[in-house]
Amino acid sequence: MTGNHTAQEPKHKRDLTRRKVVVAGAGAAAAVGVGGTLAAGAFAGESGTKGAKASASSSSTAAEACYKLTSETTEGPYYIDADKLRQDITEDKEGIPLTLRIKVIDAESCKPVGNAAVDIWHCDALGLYSGYESFSNGGGGGTPPTDAPSGTPTAVPSGTPTGEPPAGGGGGGHEEPTSDTRYLRGTWRTDRKGFVTFKTIFPGWYQGRCVHIHTKVHVSGAWTDAGYEGGTTCHTGQFFFDEETVLLSAEAEPYSTSTTERTTLDEDTIYDQSGTTGGLLKLKYKKNDIAKGVQATITVGVDPEATNTGT
Secondary structure (H helix, E strand, O other), X not given: OOOOOOOOOOHHHHOOOOOOOOOOOHHHHOOOOOOOOOOOOOOOOOOOOOOOOOOOOOHXXXXXXXXXXXXXXXXXXXXXXXXXXXXXXXXXXXXXXXXXXXXXXXXXXXXXXXXXXXXXEOOOOOOOOOOOHHHHOOOOOOOOOOOOOOOOOOOOOOOOOOOOOOOOOOOOOOOOOOOOOOOOEEEEEOOOOOEEEEEEEOOOOEOOEOOEEEEEEEEOOXXXXXXXXXXXXXXXXXXXXXXXXXXXXXXXXOHHHOOOOOOOOOOOOOOOOOHHHHOEOEEEOOOOOHHHOEEEEEEEEEOOOOOOOOO
């Protein structure tokens, strides 16, 4: 997350709850979409490839996809346990509209996990995380923290300032927020069919990581007048975007103004290259006009009895 946006030519062109959240009113539960209604589709068995059709209702295909736990990953240094119960997390951030529809299922029984609290958070179009803009700009006099596990080497691009990163960042340890901003962060509950939908923007990129979205799934808590109380975090993961889509997004503003060197999906140290099981999103959009918006879907297989905090 460098934010070192100089006048040099962009690198991408050269290598073309607090889980206690205040319960919103019933009227806020309307799902959001980009460019029309988002079809439910057959989430189990999706390929994660842009434009791929929903899989047929073959019992064998569905079972193979259903009985796979979605990969657990590091929480990263920029999680905020915030009071943002909302589906539209965009605030005033510019970028390609993105509708993210998630289905949460029990990976053993294949049944939907309803009434779960799902968090998502990600950087803006230029690689900045809300609450951590000083780190995103290389705060602390050195390279900003990454989400890489402890001991994982990360390449430093030529010309990037070097030095000691802020404490705890290199190993993905949690950092305390340095500002009160909370854009591109939110929590919402799954419905009885396990679905939850968020409206946001297509994330940008920052030093050492491919384009991604963070997520947590909390279960067994209680929704009260005070918010979502108790329960456990049964899944901590990340969602990823295929290279073709990222390259197209990089041609649109404001992404095209970034001079930060981009890590590809194949180079990323967090994505495990396992497709949908690893968090690769199924994406749908107009290839010749991606700026109009992207629809992203994925099924997340969890073990509701497990505890996976990602820390």
